[in-house]
Amino acid sequence: MYDVAVIGCGIIGANVANLLSRCDLRLVVLEKENDVSMGTTRANSAIIHAGYDPEPGTDMARLNVRGNELTRKQCEAYHVSYKQIGSLVLAFDEADEKTVEKLYANGCANGVPGLKILSREEVLKMEPNLSPEVRTALYAPSAGIVAPWELCFALAEAAVKNGCEMRFNSPVEKIEVIEGGYRLTTPTGSVDAKVVVNAAGVEADQVTGLVAAPSFTTQPNKGEYYLLDKSQGETVHHVIFQCPNKDGKGVLVSPTVHGNLIVGPNASPCERGDTATTPEGMAFVRKMAVKSVPGVSFRDNIRNFAGVRANSTASDFVIEETKPGFITLGAIKSPGLSSAPAIAEDALKLIGRTLVLKEKPEYVDSREVTVFRHLTPEQKAEAVRKNPLYGRVICRCETVTEGEIVDALHGVLPPHTIDGVKRRCNAGMGRCQGGFCGPRVHEIIARELGMDPKDVLKDKAGSVIIIGETKGGTL
Template sequence: MFDVIIVGAGVVGSSIARELSKYDLKTCVLEKSSDVATGTSKANSGIVHAGFDAKPNTIKGKLNAKGNAMFDKLSKELDFPFKRNGSLVLCFDENEIHTLEELKEQGENNGVPNLQVLRKERLLELEPNLKEDVVAALYAPTGGIVCPYEMTIAYAENAYTNGVEFKFNTKVENIKKVEDKFILETNEGNIEGRVVINAAGLFSDDINNMISSNKIEIIARKGEYCLFDKEAGAMATRTLFQLPTKMGKGVLVTPTVDGNLLIGPNAVDLNDKTNMDTTQDGLDDILERAKITFKEIPMRQVITSFSGLRSHSAADDFIIGEAKDVENFINVAGVESPGLSSTPAIAEMVEKIVVNKLSPARNDKFNPIRHGVPKFREMNNKERNELIAKDSTYGRIVCRCETVTEGEILNAIRRPLGARDLDSVKRRTRAGMGRCQAGFCSTKIVKILATELNVPEYEITKFGGKSKLLIGENKEI
């Protein structure tokens, strides 16, 4: 029997797992997919919000700025990409400047440091590609950008190496409580635990409603994005928000930590929590609204579009805490924006609840350091030559667009919680994320995966389950 069972291996569940691995607890993470970061954590803006947007009397307002301040230390310990590029909330109407001042005051109440309202001349110095009719903006220097799936993988790997068990392809179908223990019925059999943490994202209402009479509702809110080639990445150095007006909330324009440009999202509420389709109308809408921010949108530089689903709570706030009618069942639900930014603080909040419940001893073997996959593309020639001298597989380029080597792919497969399919390799190495979108490298990666996992190539999938890429072997002639 486990001391703690965490349902969901997204950024929230994985961060909590890492925090609890600091204690002498038998902890398990259940994930219905084949890898970590396969839901909301893999497809979002990657923004580390400063903390001015959330209402001060909400859990979001209490945790955002606190979580933001923890990213520098975490990114160094866990070796994931993070950059404090700052953010601007742009105003294009003199009559709306008072709203910037209100946001500034709200941010200060939330503990956000160094907020400033800047005027047009300074803004065009900072961001020359802004539309000339910009009049002012709220500047938050603590705003940042991060790779959300690399962050999640880093949390999970560190939790795993510190003793947390992960069970993939394991879907929770029912939960019962018998005396002082929970029995989670899954497609892989029953799993028992003393404390259950519900971090199931879009499906956290389903998990809660299996065991608690205090029902919650999670709405799938879809956001569509356009990703631009790295040639367009320098068009913005800061994250550019549009000030919400009576005409609606604008879209953001931001560089990514990998050097691309990202535009989006819109917001469409859905009944289907699996609908990840992009639509022509949706993409046209975000690109049209981005024209409010930029002088020109480099349409020829779009390399892909995608959508992500956010877990919007009907209560319009994070739901964090023990269910009132089920002792030791802890919800961490409705974690939408600024959820990624708040994640480190959320993990600490849940840690305190669990420690209060179980009073565990500290894990004196806890190691906070995790090293990621070496990034050949970021090395100088001396570093590359030294790496190749140690391991010749780093001298063979597999993904030309992102300069990803065979050595990196092998590392991704062989490391803790290693990659087992095409998308999990992509999330760990960026192989397939460049201009050609895996047009050239996917067959090579399939071959490497098959060899390493000792299975036929037609058994390799794109993202687990039934997502096979091949139907069989070619006949020899």
């Protein structure tokens, strides 16, 4: 019997598994999809919020501020792309100015460091490309940007390195109460565990519903984005928000950690799993974004995508022991990414009611990764001398070498798909979006993992790339 089974490996499940793997426990993560970070964690604004949005006294407020600090430390420890660039909330009229003052007061009550309300002149000096209509802005220097999937992967990888088992393609379909714990049934087999942590994101209410009446219902809500080319990455230098409204934090314009510009999201109710972009959603995002930054160059768009929020009937995050030894981490909408490590700390306290959590001395808390483009010329020469595959650039947009892709494919949590390689090494993230390097990555995956090329997928199960032979050739 496992000590703990974690359901779902988004940023919440990965953080819980990571913390638990520091303790002397038998652990397993059951993930529905074929990789980590396949749900909301891979499609969001990627902001580590400062913590002035949530109402003081809520779990969201407490966990956002603590999570902001912890995320920064995690990114440092695991060499994950992160930049503390600060955020600005712009006010365009009197009502907005009142909102900015309210956010400032919230932030002070929540313990957000360094908050300041800036005058029009101060804001425009910091960000000359903003609309001249701006009147004041709330400046939060502790806000940051991150690569969420990279962080999720790094946390999960560390958990696996420290003994946690990871089972993909394992949606939990049935949960039974058994002597001393729970039995979780998936198509890849069943798992018995003393404690279960439900971190199933948008599906968390349904998963809890397999064993008890959930205290909330998810109301999925879609947010759509533009991702612009790196030529636009310097349009602004902070995360630019408008004042929040009933639908959330509104449309933002922000640099990304990879040097692109991200613009979005809208907010519209949707079905679970509906990540299709829509002409209406994209038009709304464009209309709202130019209010803040009139010169956003949408002709430099390289990708559109959408993510699904776990909005719910609960007003706060749901972090509860639903039944003895069954913990629900649900309704984790924004700022869920920012709060994730702190949510995991709370989860551990609940797990501690059932299990004795004792840190193990042999825990390894580091991550070595070669990112060729970040090396000095001397380091590059040395890397190529040791392994000539670092001398072969596969993704020219992002300068990703074959050596880095091969490293990932033989890592402790190897990808099996083209997008899995993209999320680990950046190959295919750039201007051509894998148009040129995709087929080469496909070849390398098949070669290194000994897979039939027909079985190498683009992304989730069913995203087949090659369906047969052409011109009588062999695959």
